[in-house]
Amino acid sequence: xxxxxxxxxxLPVVMAVSGLLLFGVFRGLHHQESFTYSRVLxxxxxxxxxxxxxxxxADTAFREMERLTALFSTYREDSELSxxxxxAGRPVKVxxxxxxxxxxxxxxxxLTDGAFDPTVGSVVRFWNFGPGGRIPPEDELxxxxxxxxxxxxxxxxxxxRVTLSRKGVSLDPGGIAKGYIVDRALEVLKKxxxxxxxxxxxxxxxxxxxxxxxRFRIGIRxxxxxxxxxxxxxxxxxxxxxxxxxxxxFIRDGVRYHHIIDPRTGLPARGLRSVTIVSGKAYxxxxxxxxxxVMGKERGLKLVEDLDGVEAVVVDEDMRIxxxxxxKDAFTPVEE
Ligand code: ADP
Ligand code: MG
Numbered sequence: 001x002x003x004x005x006x007x008x009x010x011l012p013v014v015m016a017v018s019g020l021l022l023f024g025v026f027r028g029l030h031h032q033e034s035f036t037y038s039r040v041l042x043x044x045x046x047x048x049x050x051x052x053x054x055x056x057x058a059d060t061a062f063r064e065m066e067r068l069t070a071l072f073s074t075y076r077e078d079s080e081l082s083x084x085x086x087x088a089g090r091p092v093k094v095x096x097x098x099x100x101x102x103x104x105x106x107x108x109x110x111l112t113d114g115a116f117d118p119t120v121g122s123v124v125r126f127w128n129f130g131p132g133g134r135i136p137p138e139d140e141l142x143x144x145x146x147x148x149x150x151x152x153x154x155x156x157x158x159x160x161r162v163t164l165s166r167k168g169v170s171l172d173p174g175g176i177a178k179g180y181i182v183d184r185a186l187e188v189l190k191k192x193x194x195x196x197x198x199x200x201x202x203x204x205x206x207x208x209x210x211x212x213x214x215r216f217r218i219g220i221r222x223x224x225x226x227x228x229x230x231x232x233x234x235x236x237x238x239x240x241x242x243x244x245x246x247x248x249x250f251i252r253d254g255v256r257y258h259h260i261i262d263p264r265t266g267l268p269a270r271g272l273r274s275v276t277i278v279s280g281k282a283y284x285x286x287x288x289x290x291x292x293x294v295m296g297k298e299r300g301l302k303l304v305e306d307l308d309g310v311e312a313v314v315v316d317e318d319m320r321i322x323x324x325x326x327x328k329d330a331f332t333p334v335e336e
Pocket of ligand 2: 174175176243286287288290
């Protein structure tokens with residue numbers, strides 16, 4: 001696939017331009033030259049911004065992302081993830097990256113008391129959040145729910161094998177894989193000596209500067225109005241991810257059915273419009289954004305306060321904004 005090289009970014013605000021993208025990535029205070037490269041990956045436009053004009057460097061990161069996507073994608077029948085699912089009930093030998101991803105997903109599942117649960121896949125596959133929309137009938141949901149639960153995933157790290165407990169159990173990495181892949185791409189670039197970079201993969205952004213005093217300005221999308229910002233975060237090197245009810249959804253009888261599922265009910269989680277997580281790692285920001293959305297404002301913010309190095313911006317159904325204590329001076333709402 002050809003790579004687009006965007007021209008130098010002179011504007012202080014770089015708005016992302018895909019339906020899925022949530023963030024405008026703001027450049028630092030100094031208008032240093034930067035170069036943005038983009039590629040369609042993981043169902044979204046991924047942008048890598050560097051301070052040097054190096055399509056070759058960007059390509060190294062894109063290739064790593066492509067390699068991992070081929071392992072994780074449940075849209076591809078020949079991926080390792082698909083093989084785990086089609087071989088449910090028996091152990092499957094997997095690549096180290098797949099074992100690591102499954103291990104991290106299990107960790108977040110425990111950490112969030114099952115609000116983040118990749119086995120929600122058995123339910124998700126009965127929903128269709130496309131334009132036509134499909135609400136699974138109650139008996140179907142009930143049956144699918146009996147296969148949900150992280151105890152149904154067994155990871156044997158020593159032998160590198162993953163086993164789903166029985167047929168019907170399905171692993172959906174959709175709430176964590178994108179973040180993990182962004183982390184890995186960042187690692188590749190850091191190993192190559194990159195001293196400043198932003199990787200923007202739709203709702204998941206990672207940014208790094210070798211200078212510890214550097215701050216990044218990250219815009220959070222307004223849940224209802226594409227192109228408008230809800231507010232701006234000023235954060236140091238790390239990652240930010242947002243989950244919202246406006247990404248994949250359909251409306252039936254005035255009710256919005258979206259793709260963040262409460263694993264206890266099999267239904268879209270209610271109460272919030274969007275959750276943004278700030279964390280050192282993109283995988284954790286990604287998975288916790290999904291989990292806190294499910295947990296709701298009170299339980300979700302309590303969890304965030306209990307975790308070191310994790311902060312959140314939560315928007316409820318009345319468009320009220322709540323931030324965790326560590327973001328008091330770091331988040332500024334955008335006035336209309
Ligand atoms: P996106 O990937 O669109 O940015 P999220 O990070 O919120 O959005 O992930 C949503 C995806 O995660 C869903 O499409 C589904 O595949 C999966 N998912 C939905 N609910 C849960 C859940 N409670 N725990 C884990 N994964 C979930
Ligand atoms: Mg997520």
